[in-house]
Amino acid sequence: GNSVTQMEGPVTLSEEAFLTINCTYTATGYPSLFWYVQYPGEGLQLLLKATKADDKGSNKGFEATYRKETTSFHLEKGSVQVSDSAVYFCALSAPNTGNQFYFGTGTSLTVIP
Protein backbone atom coordinates (compact mmCIF):
# COMPACT_ATOMS: atom_id res chain seq x y z
CA GLY A 1 0.00 0.00 0.00
CA ASN A 2 0.87 3.68 0.11
CA SER A 3 2.09 5.43 3.24
CA VAL A 4 4.36 8.17 4.51
CA THR A 5 6.46 8.02 7.64
CA GLN A 6 7.57 11.32 8.97
CA MET A 7 10.03 12.33 11.65
CA GLU A 8 8.21 12.96 14.87
CA GLY A 9 8.36 16.29 16.55
CA PRO A 10 8.15 18.70 17.98
CA VAL A 11 11.41 20.18 16.78
CA THR A 12 12.84 23.29 18.40
CA LEU A 13 15.75 25.13 16.80
CA SER A 14 17.54 28.39 17.28
CA GLU A 15 17.40 30.94 14.51
CA GLU A 16 19.96 30.28 11.75
CA ALA A 17 20.29 26.59 12.65
CA PHE A 18 20.22 23.85 10.02
CA LEU A 19 16.94 21.99 9.60
CA THR A 20 16.31 18.43 8.50
CA ILE A 21 12.90 16.78 8.69
CA ASN A 22 12.99 13.14 7.62
CA CYS A 23 10.34 11.62 5.39
CA THR A 24 10.26 8.10 3.99
CA TYR A 25 7.55 6.47 1.94
CA THR A 26 6.16 3.23 0.60
CA ALA A 27 4.22 3.35 -2.62
CA THR A 28 2.95 1.29 -5.49
CA GLY A 29 4.52 2.52 -8.70
CA TYR A 30 6.37 5.80 -8.90
CA PRO A 31 4.71 8.45 -6.74
CA SER A 32 4.91 12.20 -6.76
CA LEU A 33 6.17 13.67 -3.49
CA PHE A 34 5.19 16.88 -1.76
CA TRP A 35 5.95 18.98 1.28
CA TYR A 36 3.15 21.14 2.64
CA VAL A 37 3.40 23.70 5.42
CA GLN A 38 0.68 24.79 7.81
CA TYR A 39 1.23 28.07 9.62
CA PRO A 40 -0.73 28.71 12.80
CA GLY A 41 -4.39 29.36 12.00
CA GLU A 42 -3.94 28.86 8.28
CA GLY A 43 -4.57 26.14 5.72
CA LEU A 44 -2.06 23.81 4.11
CA GLN A 45 0.20 25.46 1.56
CA LEU A 46 2.42 23.72 -0.93
CA LEU A 47 6.07 24.25 -0.05
CA LEU A 48 7.72 22.15 -2.78
CA LYS A 49 7.26 19.02 -4.87
CA ALA A 50 9.13 16.49 -6.96
CA THR A 51 7.54 14.19 -9.50
CA LYS A 52 10.34 11.77 -10.44
CA ALA A 53 13.45 10.20 -9.01
CA ASP A 54 16.43 12.52 -8.42
CA ASP A 55 14.29 15.62 -8.86
CA LYS A 56 14.99 18.35 -6.34
CA GLY A 57 12.17 20.58 -5.22
CA SER A 58 13.04 23.95 -3.74
CA ASN A 59 11.25 27.02 -2.44
CA LYS A 60 11.93 29.78 0.13
CA GLY A 61 15.31 28.23 0.96
CA PHE A 62 13.85 24.78 1.58
CA GLU A 63 14.97 21.81 -0.50
CA ALA A 64 14.09 18.14 -0.80
CA THR A 65 15.44 15.51 -3.19
CA TYR A 66 13.38 12.53 -4.38
CA ARG A 67 15.54 9.50 -3.56
CA LYS A 68 14.10 6.35 -5.05
CA GLU A 69 16.87 4.07 -3.74
CA THR A 70 16.18 5.07 -0.13
CA THR A 71 12.48 5.90 -0.66
CA SER A 72 13.04 9.23 1.03
CA PHE A 73 12.19 12.90 0.55
CA HIS A 74 13.88 14.68 3.44
CA LEU A 75 13.23 18.40 3.90
CA GLU A 76 16.24 20.65 4.55
CA LYS A 77 16.94 24.32 5.10
CA GLY A 78 20.34 25.78 5.76
CA SER A 79 19.33 28.61 8.07
CA VAL A 80 15.88 28.72 9.66
CA GLN A 81 14.06 31.86 10.70
CA VAL A 82 11.45 32.50 13.36
CA SER A 83 8.92 32.87 10.55
CA ASP A 84 9.50 29.21 9.57
CA SER A 85 7.73 28.07 12.73
CA ALA A 86 4.91 25.88 11.46
CA VAL A 87 3.82 22.28 10.99
CA TYR A 88 5.34 20.50 8.00
CA PHE A 89 3.63 17.60 6.23
CA CYS A 90 5.18 15.18 3.79
CA ALA A 91 2.74 13.67 1.29
CA LEU A 92 2.65 11.40 -1.74
CA SER A 93 0.33 10.85 -4.63
CA ALA A 94 0.57 7.50 -6.39
CA PRO A 95 -0.67 6.16 -9.73
CA ASN A 96 -4.05 4.42 -9.83
CA THR A 97 -5.12 5.62 -6.41
CA GLY A 98 -7.69 8.19 -7.41
CA ASN A 99 -5.33 11.13 -7.07
CA GLN A 100 -5.64 11.10 -3.30
CA PHE A 101 -2.79 12.33 -1.19
CA TYR A 102 -1.29 10.22 1.59
CA PHE A 103 0.06 12.43 4.36
CA GLY A 104 2.53 11.89 7.15
CA THR A 105 1.57 12.86 10.67
CA GLY A 106 3.28 16.23 10.48
CA THR A 107 6.31 17.71 12.23
CA SER A 108 5.92 20.81 14.34
CA LEU A 109 8.84 23.21 14.10
CA THR A 110 9.46 26.07 16.50
CA VAL A 111 12.31 28.47 15.81
CA ILE A 112 13.44 30.59 18.72
CA PRO A 113 15.35 33.87 18.34
Place this chain on the structure above:
Amino acid sequence: DTGVSQDPRHKITKRGQNVTFRCDPISEHNRLYWYRQTLGQGPEFLTYFQNEAQLEKSRLLSDRFSAERPKGSFSTLEIQRTEQGDSAMYLCASSPGTSEYQETQYFGPGTRLLVL
Protein backbone atom coordinates in the same frame (compact mmCIF):
# COMPACT_ATOMS: atom_id res chain seq x y z
CA ASP B 1 -7.51 33.45 -8.35
CA THR B 2 -9.19 33.69 -4.99
CA GLY B 3 -8.16 30.31 -3.63
CA VAL B 4 -10.27 27.57 -2.12
CA SER B 5 -12.88 28.79 0.33
CA GLN B 6 -14.83 26.85 2.92
CA ASP B 7 -17.88 27.72 4.93
CA PRO B 8 -18.40 27.75 7.84
CA ARG B 9 -14.96 27.96 9.40
CA HIS B 10 -16.21 26.63 12.70
CA LYS B 11 -19.23 24.55 13.65
CA ILE B 12 -20.36 23.38 17.06
CA THR B 13 -23.22 20.92 17.13
CA LYS B 14 -24.85 18.45 19.44
CA ARG B 15 -24.54 14.73 18.96
CA GLY B 16 -27.24 13.42 16.65
CA GLN B 17 -27.63 16.62 14.64
CA ASN B 18 -26.92 16.92 10.94
CA VAL B 19 -24.30 19.33 9.61
CA THR B 20 -23.40 20.49 6.12
CA PHE B 21 -20.19 22.10 4.96
CA ARG B 22 -19.56 23.93 1.72
CA CYS B 23 -16.41 24.16 -0.38
CA ASP B 24 -15.81 26.53 -3.30
CA PRO B 25 -12.77 25.42 -5.32
CA ILE B 26 -10.48 27.54 -7.42
CA SER B 27 -12.43 28.43 -10.53
CA GLU B 28 -11.84 26.11 -13.48
CA HIS B 29 -10.38 23.40 -11.29
CA ASN B 30 -12.00 20.16 -12.32
CA ARG B 31 -10.98 18.06 -9.32
CA LEU B 32 -12.19 18.53 -5.79
CA TYR B 33 -11.18 16.55 -2.70
CA TRP B 34 -12.35 16.24 0.88
CA TYR B 35 -10.02 15.27 3.72
CA ARG B 36 -10.41 14.95 7.46
CA GLN B 37 -7.70 15.95 9.92
CA THR B 38 -7.72 15.12 13.59
CA LEU B 39 -5.46 16.68 16.18
CA GLY B 40 -1.84 15.70 15.77
CA GLN B 41 -2.45 13.77 12.57
CA GLY B 42 -2.06 14.42 8.89
CA PRO B 43 -5.09 14.83 6.66
CA GLU B 44 -6.87 11.62 5.64
CA PHE B 45 -8.60 11.30 2.30
CA LEU B 46 -12.39 11.05 2.29
CA THR B 47 -13.60 11.47 -1.29
CA TYR B 48 -12.80 12.99 -4.67
CA PHE B 49 -14.75 14.47 -7.57
CA GLN B 50 -13.85 14.91 -11.19
CA ASN B 51 -16.27 17.60 -12.30
CA GLU B 52 -19.63 16.43 -10.90
CA ALA B 53 -18.73 12.73 -10.74
CA GLN B 54 -17.69 11.27 -7.40
CA LEU B 55 -14.93 8.89 -8.45
CA GLU B 56 -13.41 7.70 -5.21
CA LYS B 57 -14.62 7.20 -1.66
CA SER B 58 -12.55 6.18 1.34
CA ARG B 59 -13.63 3.50 3.79
CA LEU B 60 -13.56 6.36 6.30
CA LEU B 61 -16.66 7.75 4.61
CA SER B 62 -19.38 5.92 6.49
CA ASP B 63 -23.01 5.83 5.43
CA ARG B 64 -23.64 8.92 7.54
CA PHE B 65 -21.41 10.97 5.26
CA SER B 66 -22.48 12.18 1.85
CA ALA B 67 -20.81 14.54 -0.56
CA GLU B 68 -22.09 16.20 -3.69
CA ARG B 69 -20.82 18.45 -6.42
CA PRO B 70 -23.98 18.99 -8.43
CA LYS B 71 -22.77 21.33 -11.15
CA GLY B 72 -19.10 20.58 -11.04
CA SER B 73 -18.36 23.76 -9.13
CA PHE B 74 -18.91 24.00 -5.37
CA SER B 75 -19.27 20.90 -3.21
CA THR B 76 -21.09 20.06 -0.01
CA LEU B 77 -20.23 17.49 2.63
CA GLU B 78 -23.06 16.43 4.90
CA ILE B 79 -22.74 14.42 8.09
CA GLN B 80 -25.94 12.94 9.43
CA ARG B 81 -26.50 11.96 13.06
CA THR B 82 -23.17 13.37 14.15
CA GLU B 83 -21.09 11.52 16.72
CA GLN B 84 -18.37 12.82 19.00
CA GLY B 85 -15.84 10.93 16.92
CA ASP B 86 -16.71 13.15 13.96
CA SER B 87 -15.03 16.10 15.68
CA ALA B 88 -12.18 17.10 13.37
CA MET B 89 -11.03 19.62 10.81
CA TYR B 90 -12.62 19.00 7.41
CA LEU B 91 -10.41 20.15 4.56
CA CYS B 92 -11.31 20.74 0.96
CA ALA B 93 -8.79 20.91 -1.86
CA SER B 94 -8.93 21.39 -5.60
CA SER B 95 -6.62 20.76 -8.54
CA PRO B 96 -6.75 21.58 -12.26
CA GLY B 97 -7.42 18.03 -13.45
CA THR B 98 -4.89 18.14 -16.29
CA SER B 99 -2.52 15.37 -15.18
CA GLU B 100 -2.69 12.18 -13.20
CA TYR B 101 -1.38 12.05 -9.61
CA GLN B 102 1.31 14.68 -10.18
CA GLU B 103 -0.87 17.69 -9.61
CA THR B 104 -0.57 20.05 -6.71
CA GLN B 105 -3.69 20.16 -4.59
CA TYR B 106 -4.67 23.58 -3.25
CA PHE B 107 -6.23 23.50 0.17
CA GLY B 108 -8.84 25.67 1.78
CA PRO B 109 -8.66 26.87 5.39
CA GLY B 110 -10.87 24.05 6.65
CA THR B 111 -14.04 23.74 8.71
CA ARG B 112 -13.48 22.81 12.33
CA LEU B 113 -16.31 20.66 13.67
CA LEU B 114 -16.91 20.06 17.36
CA VAL B 115 -19.61 17.60 18.34
CA LEU B 116 -20.75 17.90 21.93
